[in-house]
Amino acid sequence: MTVDLDWENLGFEYHKLPYRYLSYYKDGKWDEGKLTEDATLHISESSPALHYGQQAFEGLKAYRTKDGSVQLFRPDQNAARLQRTADRLLMPQVPTDKFIDACKQVVKANEDYVPPYGTGATLYLRPLLIGVGDVIGVHPADEYIFTVFAMPVGNYFKGGLQPTNFLIQDDYDRAAPHGTGAAKVGGNYAASLMPGDIAHNTGFSDVIYLDPATHTKIEEVGSANFFGISKDDEFVTPLSPSILPSITKYSLLYLAEHNLGLKPVQGDVFIDDLDRFKEAGACGTAAVISPIGGVQHGDNFHVFYSETEVGPITRKLYDLLTGIQFGDVEGPEGWIYKVD
Numbered sequence: 001m002t003v004d005l006d007w008e009n010l011g012f013e014y015h016k017l018p019y020r021y022l023s024y025y026k027d028g029k030w031d032e033g034k035l036t037e038d039a040t041l042h043i044s045e046s047s048p049a050l051h052y053g054q055q056a057f058e059g060l061k062a063y064r065t066k067d068g069s070v071q072l073f074r075p076d077q078n079a080a081r082l083q084r085t086a087d088r089l090l091m092p093q094v095p096t097d098k099f100i101d102a103c104k105q106v107v108k109a110n111e112d113y114v115p116p117y118g119t120g121a122t123l124y125l126r127p128l129l130i131g132v133g134d135v136i137g138v139h140p141a142d143e144y145i146f147t148v149f150a151m152p153v154g155n156y157f158k159g160g161l162q163p164t165n166f167l168i169q170d171d172y173d174r175a176a177p178h179g180t181g182a183a184k185v186g187g188n189y190a191a192s193l194m195p196g197d198i199a200h201n202t203g204f205s206d207v208i209y210l211d212p213a214t215h216t217k218i219e220e221v222g223s224a225n226f227f228g229i230s231k232d233d234e235f236v237t238p239l240s241p242s243i244l245p246s247i248t249k250y251s252l253l254y255l256a257e258h259n260l261g262l263k264p265v266q267g268d269v270f271i272d273d274l275d276r277f278k279e280a281g282a283c284g285t286a287a288v289i290s291p292i293g294g295v296q297h298g299d300n301f302h303v304f305y306s307e308t309e310v311g312p313i314t315r316k317l318y319d320l321l322t323g324i325q326f327g328d329v330e331g332p333e334g335w336i337y338k339v340d
């Protein structure tokens with residue numbers, strides 16, 4: 001029985017659900033892991049996650065389909081990315097099977113909170129890997145916690161797909177050229193809070209970050225990846241070692257080529273050459289596909305398709321991607337994991 005929540009008006013907010021998964025790494029190995037009703041972590045005050053940012057996270061969603069079943073979208077890709085992030089921060093990997101099993105257990109245990117089909121709402125899963133224990137020197141931890149918790153979140157676009165405007169930031173970077181930009185770690189987000197605040201306070205949805213080495217190319221859109229549709233029908237996304245590799249972005253690169261006949265291109269997106277695009281958007285699990293209306297860079301304001309209307313290719317990509325995620329459209333093999 002699904003609980004009674006105002007599904008249509010959910011935002012992106014923490015909601016304490018009955019169960020979360022917790023596993024502990026000690027003496028070089030992970031324990032079995034189990035569901036718990038305790039939503040509070042009890043960790044050493046000297047945990048490296050707290051002092052030196054030795055932590056990583058993931059984000060994925062469970063979708064309710066028309067027939068009432070529940071499914072995950074490419075959780076193996078989230079597992080693989082968490083493993084790459086773990087390598088970068090000298091943390092132990094969470095094996096793919098353990099990761100997917102943890103996600104499924106959390107969805108099943110909280111199934112009453114998976115939003116009904118047709119509301120656009122989903123169950124957002126937040127896997128978290130943190131270094132804990134009594135370590136005060138700058139060393140990797142000996143012990144780790146892997147937890148997965150969940151909460152229902154609303155449709156990102158309540159009134160339908162809507163373009164918004166973004167601020168291109170020259171004064172702040174979210175990542176360094178050879179830093180941790182490609183790792184999904186809290187440290188990158190700590191660096192982004194102030195520029196994000198500046199963008200919000202000046203009427204923009206979020207920041208567009210430039211490549212940290214030269215500040216001439218678009219890299220990231222807040223916590224989403226950038227894509228543009230060029231006038232000669234290419235689906236273009238920036239290629240850089242400091243971008244967080246978005247699973248949504250790789251999925252769109254595939255769908256743009258195989259379903260819409262666009263040419264997939266990963267390459268430079270110079271800020272002085274935005275006229276080559278007829279549409280642009282931001283993509284990620286939370287944002288899905290957010291059309292970009294205009295971008296402000298210094299005194300220059302550039303509009304892609306329109307500040308009020310969604311471009312036709314952006315809309316097609318959105319319908320296709322969400323169709324696959326909610327089970328209405330058959331996706332490529334291996335993208336959907338049923339939670340039974």
Ligand SMILES: *Cc1c(COP(=O)(O)O)cnc(C)c1O
Pocket residue numbers: 059184220222223224225244245246247248249283284285286
């Ligand atoms: C998580 C994240 C994204 C989106 O990745 P998805 O796998 O598509 O959800 C994009 N940029 C940043 C900085 C992120 O942390």
